[in-house]
Amino acid sequence: MASTTTLDTGVQPGAPSGGKTFFGHPRGLATLFMTEMWERFSFYGMRALLVLYMTNSTTGGLAMKVALATAIYSVYNAMVYLLALPGGWIADRFWGARKTVAVGGSIIMIGHFLLAVPFKGAFFAGLGCIALGSGLLKANISTMVGHLYDGPNDPRRDGGFTIFYMGINLGAFAAPLVIGTVGQKVDWHLGFAMAGVGMALGLGQYLLGSRHLSKKSDVVTSPISPExxxxxxxxxxxxxxxxxxxxxxxxxxxxFSVNWAVWPLSIAGIAIPVVVFTRIKRDKDLSPTDHTKIRGYIWFFVVAAVFWMIYDQSGSTLSVFADNSTNLSVFGWHFPSSWFQSLNPLYIMALAPVFAWLWVWLSRRAKNPSTTVKFAIGLLMIGFSFIVMMLAMAAASGGHKTTPLWLTIVYLIQTVGELTLSPVGLSVTTKLAPAKYASQMMGIWFLAVTAGDCVAAVIQLGLGNATGSTWYFAIQGIAALIAGAALWMYRKNVIKLMGDVH
Incomplete structure (x- = not known):
């Protein structure tokens, strides 16, 4: 449990009474930083083991076929983001953000400990609990960071979110190295239990440090009526x-079989965004300009769904490739395949400041690419990453073990694509959102992850044993490259739909 590190003891505007701060920020930031770090530690640690455990048939795994295991993983990941929508609604209408995060953290912890029980029914119940708890926590903890500051113009606000997101990547980086090692080298269920301990530490930090959080986080902004x-x-x-x-x-x-759960959830994850956008398009309260911007936004949404369809396979098909087809020794030193899952957060921590500087540098020279071009670049990068995976799979044909450099390069390409598309997607969502849907649009943006992951699940279930084959990677990579090229070619049309947003 972290202490509230104090580097500046002067009283800051909006800081809690007593004057102590966390790197010059309100002390509550330390509580939320550590809570999110441990929650991400538990989430990514469990995720690093998930598909490996489901496909393992020699050391106590579930011995599932790769297609079904990767589809379950995709649907699980989709539900985490889908449930963020009702998670935010529950905080607004029932409990407030502070209580909702506490309940969510408790459910996540229970879910991880259920995974530690060597019983198949407990395994799926655990996945459901983690998805539900993550939806409650994920939707509200970032909001609580904003509550610590004196409004959107507080000069410390952006820095506070930067520190907070560093906690996410620190937890994500450490998790596969610790939980992955224990799960693969000692016992799967002990690894899942360690994820539960991580969430317990985060929850304990949250409850003990909650006195430093803003009173705004207790407010139920739109209480539900008895009727x-x-x-x-x-x-x-x-x-x-x-x-x-x-x-x-x-x-x-x-x-009954697992398919009776995976297929309906996959179809629902694809159908729900369609229903949401249809409802918005039919809303007569929106102006013609709003409707035009929504048409432009749909382009970005579809592109993002294709991006996440491939990107989120880092913990499924790429994880299987790492375990089955990669030489896991470097200079005679052997390491677990789950360690590859630490590459993405490591790359993000190294490259995010570079990209932040790059966009500012280009903007000063009037050469900053438009949002549409950045999205096209992100999609081209993610498509190219699967072309590289196609080559890696070809190199592994005949049972050969490939060099770890293949996956090292793939994760680097995907991270560059993420940094090009993801932060820009959050920004353009807020810019194109009609005033009536300003609060809901961020949740709608996360539906792109849900849709993309559910499309991946449908592909994996449909292809069966071909999942993870050379042409499996080739088809998706080529499709993403074509989509990226199409967005590039039609960028002027999309820019016109965006109106005064650039």
């Missing part, structure tokens, strides 16, 4: 009852 609550409970009860009856009948008849 609305009753109607909601009725509808939820009806849907839950229908699901229990349907799946109960499948279990009773002996027809």
């Amino acid at each position: 609305e609550k009753s109607a909601l409970l009725r509808k939820a009860g009806m849907w839950l009852g229908a699901a229990v009856v349907f799946y109960g009948a499948l279990v009773a008849s002996g027809q």
Whole structure:
């Protein structure tokens, strides 16, 4: 548990009483920094083991086929982002951000400890708990960072978020090195239990340090009325009852399999963004300019979905390639395949300041690429990464073990693509959002991750044993390159739809 490091003891505007600060920021930032670091440690540590455990057949794994294991992983990742939408809504209408994060952290911790139980039913229950808890926590902890400052114009605000996001990458970097090693070298379930301990440390830090958080985080901004609550409970009860009856009948008849959960969730993850955008497009309260901007935004959304479809396979198909087809020795020193999962956060910590400087440097010279061009570059990079994976898979044909440099290069290319697209996507979402949907659009942006991961699950289930083959990587890589080239060719049309946003 971290202490509230004090580098500046002067009283800052908006700092808690007592004058102590965390790198010149409110002491509550230390609480949120450590909570998020440990939560990411647990999340990425478990994720580094997930597909390896499901496909392992020799040391106590679930011995699943690669296609099913990677599809489960994709759907699980999709649900984490999908559930961030109701997670934010629950904080706004029921509990407030502070309580919602505490509940979410508790559910995540329970989920990890369920994974540590050597029972298949507990495994899937654990995944469900982690997805649900992550949705509650992820949607609100960043909001609480903003609550620590005196409004959007507080000069420390951007720096505070920078420190906070460093916690994310520190946790993500350390997790595969620690949890991955224990899970692969000692015992899978002990590794999952370590993830639970990590979340317990984060939750303990959060509860002990919550007195330093802003009072704004306790506010329920739009309390639900008794009538609305009753109607909601009725509808939820009806849907839950229908699901229990349907799946109960499948279990009773002996027809139930994991596919009965994976396929419906995959289809729902693709359908929900379509429904959301259809509803927005039919909203008569929006001006013609708003409708035009939404048409432009859909381009970015679809491109982002294609990007995340490939990018999020770092923990699935790339993880399987690392374990099965990569030489895991360097100069006679052997390391676990899960360690490759630490490359992305390492690259982000090294390259994010470079990209931040680069955009400013180009802007001063009037050469900063437009948002559309940056998206096209990101998509071209992610497509190229799978072309490299195609070559790596070809090099591994015949059971050969390839050099670790293949994956090192692939993760570097993907990180460059992420830094080109992801931060810009967050920015353009806020710029193109109609005033009526200003608060909801960030959640809609994360639906691109849901849609992309669910498309990946459908591809993996559809291709079956071909998942992870040379042409599996080739088809997706070429599709992303074509989409990136199309966005580049039509960039002027998209820019026109964006109106006064550049």
